[in-house]
Amino acid sequence: MDKQKNNGLVVMDNKLIRASYKLTVNEIRLILVAVSQMPKDDEPVDPKKAYYITKNDFVRLGVEPKNVARDIRSACKDLLSRVITIKTPIGDLDTHWVHNVLHFKSEVFERLKKEHPDAESDEEFISSLRLHNLMDSLPMIANSDDNLIARVVLHEDIIPYISQLREQFTQLMLDDVVDFGSFYSYRVYLMMMQFRSTGICTIKISDLRDTLELKDKYEATKDLRKWVVDTAVDEINEKSPFNVTYEMTKTGRKFTHLVLKFKPKKKNAITAKDVFRDP
Numbered sequence: 187m188d189k190q191k192n193n194g195l196v197v198m199d200n201k202l203i204r205a206s207y208k209l210t211v212n213e214i215r216l217i218l219v220a221v222s223q224m225p226k227d228d229e230p231v232d233p234k235k236a237y238y239i240t241k242n243d244f245v246r247l248g249v250e251p252k253n254v255a256r257d258i259r260s261a262c263k264d265l266l267s268r269v270i271t272i273k274t275p276i277g278d279l280d281t282h283w284v285h286n287v288l289h290f291k292s293e294v295f296e297r298l299k300k301e302h303p304d305a306e307s308d309e310e311f312i313s314s315l316r317l318h319n320l321m322d323s324l325p326m327i328a329n330s331d332d333n334l335i336a337r338v339v340l341h342e343d344i345i346p347y348i349s350q351l352r353e354q355f356t357q358l359m360l361d362d363v364v365d366f367g368s369f370y371s372y373r374v375y376l377m378m379m380q381f382r383s384t385g386i387c388t389i390k391i392s393d394l395r396d397t398l399e400l401k402d403k404y405e406a407t408k409d410l411r412k413w414v415v416d417t418a419v420d421e422i423n424e425k426s427p428f429n430v431t432y433e434m435t436k437t438g439r440k441f442t443h444l445v446l447k448f449k450p451k452k453k454n455a456i457t458a459k460d461v462f463r464d465p
Contacts, residue, residue, distance in 0.1 A: 194246070194360035196222045199347035203356050203376050207270040207283075208399040212261035214372050217283055219243045220338045221348050222360055231349040233342040234285075240292070240335055248365035255334040262289040262336050272347065281343035288315050288337040295335055356380045365425045373398060374418035375426060378448055387446040391434070394444055407434065407441045415444065427451055 196218055209217065220237040239261075241254045249257050265287050272279045295315070302311035315337065340348070358379045366372055377397075381387040389397075391410070404410040415432060422430050430448035434441045 194222050195226065195357060196360060197224070197226065197348065197351055197355055197357050198376070199351055200354045200356055200380055201272050201274070202344075202347040203380050204393070204397055205270050205272045206396050206399050207268065209268060209283075209369060210260070210264075211367060211369055211372070212257045213265050213268065214369060215244060215247050215249075216258070216261040216265065216336060216338065218360060218363070218372075219247070220340060224348050228350055231345055233345050234339060237338050237340070238335055239338065247360060247363065248367075258334045258336050259289055262287050265338075270344075272343075279343065282341045283344060285339040285341045287339075288312075289334055290315050290337070292335050356382075362426050366421060368417050368421055370398065370414050370418040371421040371425075374415075374446070375422055378422075378428070378430065378446055385447060385449050387448070389444045389446075391442055391444055419446075422448075 198221065216239055219239045223237045225231060239258065241251070241258070244254045244257055245251055265284055266282065268283055269280055270283060272281070298311055298314045302314070356376065356379050358376065363372060363375060366375070377389060378387045391407075394414075395401075395410075398414065400410075400414070404413050411434065415434075419430055419432055422428060427450055428448045429451055430446055432444060432446045435443045435445060
């Protein structure tokens with residue numbers, strides 16, 4: 187397992203921030219933790235590199251310790267089939283978040299790693315993990331495991347949007363989204379952080395619907411406001427380092443844009459003393 191210190195910094199290309207996809211809360215937690223483990227320097231990233239998400243990673247994001255094994259298992263269940271659509275200059279790219287995903291007991295991992303110490307990609311080692319992953323689906327084993335580990339290999343199509351980024355990218359800290367319980371909160375917060383320097387994020391409502399893959403859900407503006415925007419804004423205000431207000435603007439009789447205005451809460455505000463400290 188990679189022992190590199192992880193400070194919880196997530197960096198994503200803005201195209202990924204505005205991509206269209208739908209994940210469960212546990213799935214987006216898993217993805218964000220994996221992305222936070224990506225190297226932040228300019229060295230090329232091995233697309234086959236595995237990232238390991240542990241009990242402590244989920245507890246850090248606000249999951250109750252007693253529910254961690256269940257939530258990691260839930261995050262792994264359908265993640266392989268989740269599709270993301272990224273807009274590119276030559277068209278929409280439909281791809282997947284991960285190349286493969288395994289979940290297994292931590293004690294199994296430690297024992298097998300000692301038996302196969304040469305490489306994380308060692309086929310005999312991975313095959314052994316797969317065997318235990320299948321065994322893990324048995325109710326007796328699944329319900330008895332409190333120390334589940336997820337092993338994730340991100341899809342090679344995703345790597346360019348989270349590695350070696352020099353411009354048009356967004357950053358956030360995992361600690362900023364602790365206890366978020368809504369997928370919409372995560373997505374709206376990510377979009378807000380794209381405009382952290384100005385504190386104003388303007389989104390076309392049609393783009394918002396597309397980004398969140400709402401399709402025919404919440405077609406009425408009042409429903410979109412109640413079930414999506416208010417849900418996200420209320421949770422961001424309660425649990426993030428920012429206070430946010432919003433309005434929906436009209437063109438003619440039709441609401442066309444969502445405008446989010448946000449600023450750091452006073453206790454988290456950076457002071458001039460912090461910025462201009464004596465080196």
